[in-house]
Amino acid sequence: MAKPLVPTISLKDFENRRDIITKEIIDACEYAGFLTLVDHGITVDEINAQFAISKAFFDLPFDVKARIPHDVKTNNGWEYKSQLRPSTNMVDQKESFWMMKRSEWPSDNDVPNFRETTSKFISKCEGISDKVLSCLSIALGFEEDYFRKGMGIDEEDSLTQLRLIHYMASENAAGTWRAGPHTDIGCLTLLFQRDGEDGLEICPGRESSHSYGIGDTFTPLPAQTGPIVVNIGDMLMAWSDDRLKANFHRVRAKDVGKSPDRYSIAYFNTGRKGAIMQGPGKKNPPITCGQWFNEATERQFGAMSKRRQEVALKEDGKTATATVSAAA
Structure with a gap:
């Protein structure tokens, strides 16, 4: 029986099963670049x-969300239809809110319990990430805490984010990309989804971090x-000399009928x-993570001006009276 493209890996009894879990994780990351944790x-x-906290934020009026506009320099804040994908030359049909531990967050007056609930959630994500990163x-061939130190989640220059x-x-999105084919900027992503809100598709086969060719099979x-x-x-x-694969993925609208909120x-x-x-193996020249992050963020968001976001809001019949950053 063939192995699943995206294996399910259990973190149960992690310390006693570390060697087994490490092998399962590395096997998945060397080809698919994806795995599912239980x-x-x-x-x-x-x-x-x-x-529920996320939905409460996105249900806010546009001018309230726009009090914390997206900033291309930090990649934090609220953006609305501002992520232009080079793979499609189209803008993703979504909105999002990016945050770091030390960035500005929505007020509890706007979203009750936002800070308490989200802080606890981030702490849980940190613990899971530490386990996976220690295996990698x-x-x-690095020390066990090498990538944990490299992420430096408690350091002033931490770039780790929750989005x-x-x-x-949408009633008329059949066959389109709610998020066009792309790879993630950073090191390791934990993605949470909800039952029935499908659309994520993945495409293995990328061989080099400097190559952006997309395969045919998602x-x-x-x-x-x-x-x-x-x-x-x-x-x-x-960072792994291309051993671990950052493969393309996208979010596709339904082929028939209405695509519900996701x-x-x-x-x-x-x-x-x-x-x-x-x-x-020093395959690639050394570079700071900060430089890598800035260049990648500029590619993804820099093409969208303040005016283009305002146009998107106007076309949707929305208004945002707060200032929207030039990056958004």
Whole structure:
């Protein structure tokens, strides 16, 4: 029987099963670049609570959300239909809110319990990420805490982020990309989805972090509440001398009928600004994670001006009286 493209890996009894788990993770990351985690320590109730917080934020009036506009320099804040995909030359049909531990967050007056619920959720994501990253550190020949130190989540120059995402419902989106084919900027992504809100598709086969060719075969990965989809990002692909694969993925609208609202939550482990990334075999020249992050963010968001976001809002019959950053 053939192995599944995206294996399901249990973190149960992690310390005693570390060697087995490490092998399972590295096998998945060397080809598909994707895996699904279960027995990870975040309950379905905790996941649903964070999704409720996310929906409450996106249900706010546009001018309230725009009080914290997206800034291309930090990649934090609220953006609306502002992510232009080079793969399609089209703008993703979604809005999102990016945040770091030390960035500005929505007020509890606007979204009750936002900070408490989200802070606890981030802490859980940190613990899971530490386990996966320790396995990858060892497999690549580094010290066990190598990537944990490289992420530096408690350091002032940490770039690790949580992103709340909302794909708006559409009556006429059949066959289009709610998010065009892309790879992630950072090192390791934890993605949370909800039952029935499908659309994620993945495409293995990328060989180099400097190559952006897209294959022909995308495989759907059904959405489930509970399991965490984990994938490698460009930064870690380069940092591993291309051993770990950051493969393309997209979010596709339904082929028939209405595409309903889709919510997802992504926790992006990203090397801190001052960390030097270079693989064990030194295949690629050294570069700071900060430089990598800035260049990648500019590619994804820099093409969208303040005026273009305002046009998108106007076309949707919305208004945002607050200032929207030039990056958004």
